[in-house]
Amino acid sequence: MNSEEVSGVLAFIKKAEGLKNTLRHSFTSNSRQESAAEHSWRLCLFVMACAPWFRNLDCEKLLRLAVVHDLAEAVCGDTPAICRENKELKAVRERAALAEICSTLPEGLQKEMLSTWEEYESASTDEAKLVKGLDKLETLIQHNQGRNPINFDYKFNLAYGKELTDADDTLTLFRKNIDEETKNKINNKIPDC
Structure with a gap:
């Protein structure tokens, strides 16, 4: 590694810091908006578990x-789960943002980051499909765990990401548990934390 590559990696890490400042449309258990970096961290923990x-x-x-799945949000921000944005336009915007973030990395690392994101985005491997499913489940867990606004639409959770979570027996088991929690929230059996 030479000094130019070191500088490029440091510039990349500084750009990625924006993910810490990117607020999601989810709330933590103490009513604070969650950052995209916090979501990505807990997704990694979920993957390991x-x-x-x-x-x-x-x-x-x-x-x-x-780690890479939401990195583009450091530049283009979070799109709420409930948003019906055109997925192709969102992907184009995020691909450009990720290319910007990775632009200072050595060429091989740039390609690796972009191809990892492309793999996730297209769900072209079993690993990408699993991470996409766990990503949806982590979001649902946060929705149930967070102290949400009074008008929070818990019914949305019951359909969100189902095509991904229903594609795997283990994810279906997690989903069943999470959906029960959501139903209890809807029926006010579990107050917001």
Whole structure:
């Protein structure tokens, strides 16, 4: 590694810091808006906690996908789950943002970051499909765990990401538990934390 590459990596890390400042449309259990970096961290933790049930998958790849999946939001911000934005336009915007963030990295690292994001975005591997499903589940967990505004639409949670979580038996088990919690929230059996 030479000094130019070191400078490029440091510039990348500084750009990625924006993810800490990118607020999501989810709230923590103490009523603070969650950052995209916090979501990504807990997704990585979720991946690690689930890895024993997915021994046939590459755990390092799972973690790489989880770390990179929302990195573009450091530039273009978070799109709320409930938003019906055109997925293709969102992907184009995020791809450009990620290319901007990675522009100072050595060429090989740039390609690796972009191809990891592309793999996640297209769900082209079993690892990417799993991380996408866990990403949806982490969001639902946060919705149930967070202290949300009075008008929060918990019914939205019951359909959100179902096509991804229903595609795997283990994710379906997690989903069943999370959906029960959501239903209890809807029926006011569980107050917001």
